Amino acid sequence: MLAYEIGDGSPLAWDRAIILALRAPGDTAQPLGPAWLHAAMVDITALGSGTILTCVVVAVAGLLLVQRLWLTAALVLVATLGGSIIAGQAKYWVGRPRPELVDHLVQVTGLSFPSGHATNSAIIYLTLAGLVAQVTPHRVVRRYVLALAVMLVGAIGVSRVYLGVHWPSDVLAGWSAGTGWAALWWWIAASVRGRLAGRH
DSSP, X not given: OHXXXXXXXXXXXXXXXXXXXXEETTEEEEESSOHHHHHHHXXXXXXXXXXXXXHHHHHHHHHHHHTTOXXXXXXXXXXXXXXXXXXXXXXXXXXXXOOOSSOOSSOOOSOOSSOHXXXXXXXXXXXXXXXXXXXXXXXXXXXXXXXXXXHHHHHHHXXXXXXXXXXXXXXXXXXXXXXXXXXXXXXXXXXXXXXXXXXX
């Protein structure tokens, strides 16, 4: 729906309102808040970078493998790799340029919709949380892992808008797509586990 709404690449009214509200009045190069907030947003946005996400996936898959959780490790690798490839192609299908309404506070390249950081962080962190929760026996641990993933994904998306490198609708689309992908793979994993359990 969002892709249809921004079909010509133009920002929506609420896109403009939100991104301008995060800058000092009359100075689009100055973000709201103290200097430490700017620095924190730069650090948070890095948690959605390709390098960090790849390291997280490799680390989690390795942990699952040493625990001999072969099925979960395989699902993690297939789900995250497949989702990231599709997310990368989606930018070219829409072709929306980056916002030029305010100064970018970090260096970026490429197209804008959907936000790659928002999409891939949702795909990676939510998929990992969902799949790991299926093999975690303690309810409180499952809740903690899922809550942590949601907070990470939310913070990363907000940081992209704060830094002026994405429209809010880019981030919302990324969150929606990534969450849907994670939910799909949670269902696939649950179905596979159910069938395997039925054979025993």
